[in-house]
Structure formats: structure tokens, C-alpha cells
Amino acid sequence: MIMQGVIKQIFVDNWEKFSEIYKGKIRANISREVDKMINCKSLDNGFIEFKCENCGHIKRVGFSCKSRFCTSCGKKKSEEWSDEMVARLINSKHRHMVFTIPQELRIYFARDRKLLSLLPKCSAKAIMSWFRDLNKKECFTPGIISVIHTFGRDLKWNPHVHLIVTEGGAGEITIWRNTKHINYTALRKRWQKILLDEIGINLKSGKKEFKKLKNKLYKRLENGFYVYGKGEIKTAKQAGKYVGRYTARPAIAQCHQFNIQKYGI
Structure with missing residues (x-):
């Protein structure tokens, strides 16, 4: 009980x-x-x-x-949010992806929490740029849901982004093109560059210090920032329920x- x-x-x-x-x-x-x-x-x-x-x-x-x-209201809100999200999702296979940042960058998001908005913005930009490069004439656009998480399994400060991404996109000419393969190596490097550039632009102070760190990260992480894909989510309903675990759920169940x-x- x-x-x-x-x-x-x-x-x-x-x-x-x-x-x-x-x-x-x-x-x-x-x-x-x-x-x-x-x-x-x-x-x-x-x-x-x-x-x-x-x-x-x-x-x-x-x-x-x-x-x-x-714990009571949060659970109900999570269920309602998931049901509403399912109704809005594209009826397609989806993929759960996680975009992470190196430990050295965490302090910048802790000092200025407004920078957290860059995480979903930049991760989505990395994915969309990859999809559009598949066919520049078609300019394929995928469906994306992104959720910020500010802590890891050990509950320590560790900002990262969970994304639910359609395995395909809508083109300028083609109504929809399924895309099973996603190049994570390319995404890692795009994610790294886009995020580092945006942080540099939005920093209010310490730009010189950040520029040095930026160069160090490019040298140390030649393959970009880590991006993890957990595989496909077969239905829109499953995708909605899945992402609900990371957003509208109560902090303590x-x-x-x-x-x-x-x-x-």
C-alpha cells in the first residue's frame, strides 16, 4: 500500500x-x-x-x-500533458535523443539560468541543419519536442536536453520522407559549434575567459559534444507518454x- x-x-x-x-x-x-x-x-x-x-x-x-x-497534482498534470501532446504529434516513428554538454560548461548555465534556453534552441538547430543538408532543394523539416533537464542521475547540476525527433521530415516538394539513419557523428560536431557560438554571443561577462575555454574544448573534444540516441519509438502515443516522463511529471513520485x-x- x-x-x-x-x-x-x-x-x-x-x-x-x-x-x-x-x-x-x-x-x-x-x-x-x-x-x-x-x-x-x-x-x-x-x-x-x-x-x-x-x-x-x-x-x-x-x-x-x-x-x-x-506529488498529487504533478502526476495528474503529467497525464493530461501527455494526452494533449499525443494529439499534436505527427503520426510517425520517433527517436529519443539526449544532447549533453562537457562539465566545464555547466558553471555558465548555473551563473545565468537564462542561458538554459540555448540548449533546446541549439540542439534543434543542429538536428534541423542535418535534415536540411540531406536535400537542400527539399529542405526537409523534422518534428521535434525538446525538454531541458538540469540534473543527472546523481541529482547534481548537469544541464542537458532530451529530444523526441521524428524519423523523417516534410519537404518543400515531397510531403514526407522517412529517414531511418541519423548521423550522430555529424550531429555531435554541429551541436558543439552551434552551442559554443551561441554561449559566446549571449555571455554578459567573461568573454575572454570563455574564448580560451572554447579553444580548449575544440582541441580536447575533436568529435564534438556527446549525443546519445536510444533507438526508435514506434507510435505517437508512446512518444507522448515517454517525453511526459521528462517534463510535466512531479519532481518526486x-x-x-x-x-x-x-x-x-
Whole structure:
């Protein structure tokens, strides 16, 4: 049996003390989302009232917080997002790809989080440029969904991008051309150049220091930044559900609460 509300109770019991210890280090949006989760379905924030016509019994149900961080609301949002995304996807085979960056670049995205927007932009640009070079007259355009992840399996700061890409594209003349082979060697070098150029353009300071790092990365990583492809996703529905795991899902799933109780992890 899953223990409902365990994660929420941990925050109720410890968030205030935690906030005091790390005062000034917690971003405002994190505090807002935690407060929403703690007060989710609180009657103080409004409620719907139900009354039995026979016995007169009244039941009040508080409004949900609708925060992604909430283990209850986040799960529902994930399911709704996936269903909506499936309806918008091209009915084609898709491929899951991961575009990563070297450790030396992570500090730049930590200092200025606005730079994170470059990750989906540049990874999509790398893919689209490769597709268009297949036939410059046709200028094939694939379907792309990109999701930023800011942490790795060890939960440390590690910005990277997950992408769902159609195995094919629409041309200027041809309605659709299936493309099973994707050249990852070419993508790696394109990804490296496009991202490094964009970071250099968008840096507010330290451009001289970054230029030196840029030259070092080109020498050390001659084959470009690592791009990983996990293989095909056969249906649009499967693609929507798959990418939903990386975006609208709650930060901590309810199923993990059971593990905390049973195994102490």
C-alpha cells in the first residue's frame, strides 16, 4: 500500500527550518512551489462544498495547488500533458535523443539560468541543419519536442536536453520522407559549434575567459559534444507518454514514498 502524503509531511515538518538554514540561497520560484504543495487542498485557499440532500451532511474539498512539484497534482498534470501532446504529434516513428554538454560548461548555465534556453534552441538547430543538408532543394523539416533537464542521475547540476525527433521530415516538394539513419557523428560536431557560438554571443561577462575555454574544448573534444540516441519509438502515443516522463511529471513520485517507508531509501 502506498503511503499517501509522506513527502508532503516531510516538507511540513522541516521546510521552515530548512529555509532558515539556507536563507538567501533558495530561489524564489522554489519557495513558491513548495508553499503551494504544503498548502494543497487547504480549506483556507478555497473549497467546493457538497451537501447530502437526505441527511444534510456537508463535505468540503479544498482546491488543489496544481503545482508540478506536488506529488498529487504533478502526476495528474503529467497525464493530461501527455494526452494533449499525443494529439499534436505527427503520426510517425520517433527517436529519443539526449544532447549533453562537457562539465566545464555547466558553471555558465548555473551563473545565468537564462542561458538554459540555448540548449533546446541549439540542439534543434543542429538536428534541423542535418535534415536540411540531406536535400537542400527539399529542405526537409523534422518534428521535434525538446525538454531541458538540469540534473543527472546523481541529482547534481548537469544541464542537458532530451529530444523526441521524428524519423523523417516534410519537404518543400515531397510531403514526407522517412529517414531511418541519423548521423550522430555529424550531429555531435554541429551541436558543439552551434552551442559554443551561441554561449559566446549571449555571455554578459567573461568573454575572454570563455574564448580560451572554447579553444580548449575544440582541441580536447575533436568529435564534438556527446549525443546519445536510444533507438526508435514506434507510435505517437508512446512518444507522448515517454517525453511526459521528462517534463510535466512531479519532481518526486508517489511510488517513491513507498520505497522510503519500506526500504528507508
